[in-house]
Amino acid sequence: MTSQYSVQPLRLAVIGAGARSSIAQHAVRSGEGVVVAVADPSPASRERARETFGDAVRLFPGHRELVDSGEPIDAAFVTSPDHTHAEIAVDLLRAGIAVYLEKPLAITLDDADAILAAAAESGSRLYVGHNMRHMSVVRQMREIIQRGDIGEVKAVWCRHFVGNGGDYYFKDWHAERAKSNGLLLQKGAHDIDIIHWLAGGYSTLVTGMGDLAVYGEVTDRRDNSDRTMPDWFSLNAWPPLSQTELNPIIDVEDISMVTMRLDNGVLASYQQCHFTPDYWRNYTVIGTEGRLENFGDSDGAVVRVWNKRTTYDPQGDAEYRVRGDEGGHNDADRLTVAEFIDFVRDGAPTETSAVAARNAVATAVAATESLRDGSQPRLVPAVDDRVALRL
Numbered sequence: 001m002t003s004q005y006s007v008q009p010l011r012l013a014v015i016g017a018g019a020r021s022s023i024a025q026h027a028v029r030s031g032e033g034v035v036v037a038v039a040d041p042s043p044a045s046r047e048r049a050r051e052t053f054g055d056a057v058r059l060f061p062g063h064r065e066l067v068d069s070g071e072p073i074d075a076a077f078v079t080s081p082d083h084t085h086a087e088i089a090v091d092l093l094r095a096g097i098a099v100y101l102e103k104p105l106a107i108t109l110d111d112a113d114a115i116l117a118a119a120a121e122s123g124s125r126l127y128v129g130h131n132m133r134h135m136s137v138v139r140q141m142r143e144i145i146q147r148g149d150i151g152e153v154k155a156v157w158c159r160h161f162v163g164n165g166g167d168y169y170f171k172d173w174h175a176e177r178a179k180s181n182g183l184l185l186q187k188g189a190h191d192i193d194i195i196h197w198l199a200g201g202y203s204t205l206v207t208g209m210g211d212l213a214v215y216g217e218v219t220d221r222r223d224n225s226d227r228t229m230p231d232w233f234s235l236n237a238w239p240p241l242s243q244t245e246l247n248p249i250i251d252v253e254d255i256s257m258v259t260m261r262l263d264n265g266v267l268a269s270y271q272q273c274h275f276t277p278d279y280w281r282n283y284t285v286i287g288t289e290g291r292l293e294n295f296g297d298s299d300g301a302v303v304r305v306w307n308k309r310t311t312y313d314p315q316g317d318a319e320y321r322v323r324g325d326e327g328g329h330n331d332a333d334r335l336t337v338a339e340f341i342d343f344v345r346d347g348a349p350t351e352t353s354a355v356a357a358r359n360a361v362a363t364a365v366a367a368t369e370s371l372r373d374g375s376q377p378r379l380v381p382a383v384d385d386r387v388a389l390r391l
């Protein structure tokens with residue numbers, strides 16, 4: 001069957017023209033789409049958008065003005081701050097526009113469920129940009145698990161060293177609970193989703209612990225809303241307490257941990273620290289017949305598997321070299337956008353999942369509540385099956 005989109009390049013909009021809006025360029029470079037409209041309340045961001053997407057692009061101060069303008073749009077990349085995702089996504093879906101919504105889906109569970117409901121009721125296509133599902137290291141770990149090389153998965157542990165944390169998360173809106181909820185959600189949604197994917201289940205019970213251990217002590221502050229992260233990013237900003245120009249409000253944690261019990265009995269943990277010198281993720285997955293672990297997470301990294309009994313053997317019984325992801329997560333971004341385009345045009349199946357994105361939010365929100373409430377355990381509410389079945 002030929003879809004309404006099968007011949008022409010898609011007419012695309014970008015909502016939120018900040019650092020991440022460059023993801024739309026993958027659609028443009030592939031020839032699959034053209035950015036015809038950008039909505040952003042910031043004049044500086046709109047100006048940048050014109051430079052990026054060309055003089056012909058129509059600029060709007062908000063997504064509602066864009067929808068009301070009648071400009072025909074097939075699909076929109078929503079790359080605005082997390083607390084704006086729900087309102088924007090719901091309005092666009094109801095207007096019949098397919099949505100690429102950046103992770104995390106939303107900053108509250110009610111908002112996440114409202115987005116899923118809007119997609120189910122409108123029939124418009126919702127895709128959540130969990131690009132880590134297209135990272136080579138993740139896909140290789142998943143293939144090893146699915147081949148049965150480590151038996152049945154019983155535990156997944158992830159340590160996340162967010163070495164660029166000061167620059168990425170403590171100089172703008174990310175540092176404010178009102179705009180991100182917390183970094184266990186904002187950053188951790190990626191890995192909670194991957195933990196669920198590798199384990200083949202969703203969290204039902206969580207306990208969190210965390211603190212603002214370092215960045216709260218930095219007194220040099222600046223409102224950076226007139227610029228974006230690449231303007232201030234510098235590897236010379238080290239050690240973390242020498243950082244300057246942090247966001248005026250910092251009420252999120254810079255170190256946090258969550259333990260999770262999944263619906264299939266798997267136990268998992270995720271630990272995130274924003275003041276390490278290095279920036280990468282280390283997973284280990286333990287099954288009934290072995291264990292895997294990644295060393296590095298981009299091109300040239302390795303995944304090692306141990307499945308013979310031993311004491312200490314750093315080499316493992318098998319080693320797999322990670323190919324791809326040479327440009328950070330650039331390769332994953334390209335593949336993710338290509339998947340989105342196929343989904344918009346033909347409803348093609350996707351590796352990412354809006355329901356899984358919602359369950360990552362549900363888990364992270366519950367864990368954040370727990371860590372701010374004396375580490376009391378929290379149940380994770382399940383998705384409404386009637387909604388999930390319609391997505």
Ligand SMILES: NC(=O)c1ccc[n+]([C@@H]2O[C@H](COP(=O)([O-])OP(=O)(O)OC[C@H]3O[C@@H](n4cnc5c(N)ncnc54)[C@H](O)[C@@H]3O)[C@@H](O)[C@H]2O)c1
Nearest residue numbers: 016017018019020040042045079080081082084102103228
């Ligand atoms: N998947 C990934 O790997 C990845 C990487 C980076 C960022 N992200 C996500 O992308 C989103 C944007 O992050 P960023 O780093 O580009 O932020 P940013 O602060 O650089 O840019 C946000 C832009 O949105 C604009 N904006 C604010 N309110 C708006 C509204 N109501 N409507 C339209 N635009 C609005 C701002 O003016 C700014 O131009 C976040 O949700 C973030 O989690 C995902």
